[in-house]
Amino acid sequence: xxxxxxxxxxxxxxxxxxxxxxxxxxxxxxxxxxxxxxxxxxxxxxxxxxxxxxxxxxxxxxxxxxxxxxxxxxxxxxxxxxxxxxxxxxxxxxxxxxxxxxxxxxxxxxxxxxxxxxxxxxxxxxxxxxxxxxxxxxxxxxxxxxxxxxxxxxxxxxxxxxxxxxxxxxxxxxxxxxxxxxxxxxxxxxxxxxxxxxxxxxxxxxxxxxxxxxxxxxxxxxxxxxxxxxxxxxxxxxxxxxxxxxxxxxxx
Amino acid sequence: xxxxxxxxxxxxxxxxxxxxxxxxxxxxxxxxxxxxxxxxxxxxxxxxxxxxxxxxxxxxxxxxxxxxxxxxxxxxxxxxxxxxxxxxxxxxxxxxxxxxxxxxxxxxxxxxxxxxxxxxxxxxxxxxxxxxxxxxxxxxxxxxxxxxxxxxxxxxxxxxxxxxxxxxxxxxxxxxxxxxxxxxxxxxxxxxxxxxxxxxxxxxxxxxxxxxxxxxxxxxxxxxxxxxxxxxxxxxxxxxxxxxxxxxxxxxxxxxxxxxxxxxxxxxxxxxxxxxxxxxxxxxxxxxxxxxxxxxxxxxxxxxx
Numbered sequence: 015x016x017x018x019x020x021x022x023x024x025x026x027x028x029x030x031x032x033x034x035x036x037x038x039x040x041x042x043x044x045x046x047x048x049x050x051x052x053x054x055x056x057x058x059x060x061x062x063x064x065x066x067x068x069x070x071x072x073x074x075x076x077x078x079x080x081x082x083x084x085x086x087x088x089x090x091x092x093x094x095x096x097x098x099x100x101x102x103x104x105x106x107x108x109x110x111x112x113x114x115x116x117x118x119x120x121x122x123x124x125x126x127x128x129x130x131x132x133x134x135x136x137x138x139x140x141x142x143x144x145x146x147x148x149x150x151x152x153x154x155x156x157x158x159x160x161x162x163x164x165x166x167x168x169x170x171x172x173x174x175x176x177x178x179x180x181x182x183x184x185x186x187x188x189x190x191x192x193x194x195x196x197x198x199x200x201x202x203x204x205x206x207x208x209x210x211x212x213x214x215x216x217x218x219x220x221x222x223x224x225x226x227x228x229x230x231x232x233x234x235x236x237x238x239x240x241x242x243x244x245x246x247x248x249x250x251x252x253x254x255x256x257x258x259x260x261x262x263x264x265x266x
Numbered sequence: 267x268x269x270x271x272x273x274x275x276x277x278x279x280x281x282x283x284x285x286x287x288x289x290x291x292x293x294x295x296x297x298x299x300x301x302x303x304x305x306x307x308x309x310x311x312x313x314x315x316x317x318x319x320x321x322x323x324x325x326x327x328x329x330x331x332x333x334x335x336x337x338x339x340x341x342x343x344x345x346x347x348x349x350x351x352x353x354x355x356x357x358x359x360x361x362x363x364x365x366x367x368x369x370x371x372x373x374x375x376x377x378x379x380x381x382x383x384x385x386x387x388x389x390x391x392x393x394x395x396x397x398x399x400x401x402x403x404x405x406x407x408x409x410x411x412x413x414x415x416x417x418x419x420x421x422x423x424x425x426x427x428x429x430x431x432x433x434x435x436x437x438x439x440x441x442x443x444x445x446x447x448x449x450x451x452x453x454x455x456x457x458x459x460x461x462x463x464x465x466x467x468x469x470x471x472x473x474x475x476x477x478x479x480x481x482x483x484x485x486x487x488x489x490x491x492x493x494x495x496x497x498x499x500x501x502x503x504x505x506x507x508x509x510x511x512x513x514x515x516x517x518x519x520x521x522x523x524x525x526x527x528x529x530x531x532x533x534x535x536x537x538x539x540x541x542x543x544x545x546x547x548x549x550x551x552x553x554x555x556x557x558x559x560x561x562x563x564x565x566x567x568x569x570x571x
Binding site for chain 1: 276277279280282283284287290291294359360361362363364365366479565568569570
């Protein structure tokens with residue numbers, strides 16, 4: 015069964031709208047009216063962060079996404095998570111979806127415990143649902159003595175651990191992972207990899223963005239390689255990694 | 267648009283969690299904590315009594331209560347608008363991470379300020395009973411706001427709460443025949459005030475993503491509003507009621523809403539049916555239009571935060 019169907023998707027941003035003020039907008043509006051510049055909204059250019067992206071993900075699959083900085087990987091994950099709505103094409107998803115990113119989504123003044131409940135609420139979980147999972151979230155994140163401290167006192171590794179622990183315990187049908195394994199120590203990485211194996215064994219789906227080719231090869235069987243907002247290679251993870259490394263070398 | 271509005275029901279857990287977060291973070295680092303919700307209106311009243319009651323010698327009867335019954339709804343209104351202006355930009359960390367209907371952020375601000383207003387109303391009615399003007403309201407409001415609070419803090423809903431509240435209301439209505447209509451008027455006033463605030467909150471929150479100027483413009487407008495609304499002065503005062511100015515000032519829906527609060531707290535004459543209907547309509551249109559504008563610009567807004 016196809017759980018993610020991405021069909022000719024494009025997303026555009028306006029380039030450098032800067033910190034807009036009312037004054038600027040009014041001036042631009044008057045100028046544009048005079049010159050009648052067509053196609054430009056408020057005089058700024060548009061930039062397609064992603065264009066004509068088509069791929070499918072099947073249930074229980076782990077798919078890797080690699081590419082240079084600015085290739086559109088994180089934008090793609092945000093589109094998949096529903097944060098952005100595509101300007102072109104369409105995305106169809108089946109089941110619940112959760113995006114795991116570094117450092118975002120936690121409120122610094124609230125404790126790890128309070129943030130856990132808040133994150134759960136975002137995914138439609140009641141307090142009771144989280145109560146049931148709370149022990150295993152704390153257990154996995156190994157934050158027992160710090161769980162009631164405010165998040166602002168956490169290190170980036172601790173935040174990543176908590177985020178990962180929440181994401182795997184709420185068990186979304188599709189888990190989108192953006193570079194989170196990069197900050198943990200070896201021990202934690204191995205633990206995460208074992209969890210990801212379990213997720214796959216339970217027929218749930220993983221979309222995995224990383225710069226660590228070894229991890230991508232270990233976790234995913236199929237990988238998409240992105241460049242400048244489009245897919246430039248699709249296939250076996252080993253081949254995709256080789257393709258990506260070749261393209262990096264040719265740039266140097 | 268109606269469908270996306272109905273969708274909000276699915277997010278009630280989130281809205282509840284966000285309200286709790288708002289309330290918790292607001293007083294998190296202060297020594298007195300939640301007590302500030304009660305102290306704030308009282309201290310504010312103290313300042314105004316000093317300035318307008320003592321120094322400027324206002325002639326309005328029961329001036330402290332008169333002031334507080336204007337300050338409580340106004341604090342709700344201006345607090346809601348001020349906090350919702352940056353409610354989208356402040357929550358960008360969350361908005362960029364997960365999908366949720368983004369109107370939950372301004373909506374949460376309205377609701378968490380509503381909880382605060384419930385506290386302030388308790389103070390207000392405690393004072394009115396002290397002045398022996400009205401006392402029945404106090405008990406009901408105490409029960410209601412305690413019920414809201416215990417639900418928010420995640421306790422199990424107590425079986426006795428709903429019937430007890432109902433019995434209290436019915437009992438009071440029988441004991442004091444004018445209590446029922448007053449409770450209705452208070453409910454209507456709170457409804458008008460919140461939907462008016464919600465509409466403006468949605469529009470300002472959305473505009474602020476595109477123009478940082480909005481924060482400052484809103485501050486100026488609120489300052490102006492504070493003086494244009496009958497908060498520390500009375501519409502009925504001698505010089506005003508002789509002129510046509512009276513009618514222009516009542517065209518302001520907030521003035522009518524404040525008048526409703528005073529009818530409840532001080533037994534002022536009710537605003538005319540025409541005014542009530544007009545204010546109700548304006549409030550509903552404000553919420554609807556605000557929601558429409560917000561939803562229309564949501565996709566562009568998310569890309570710009």
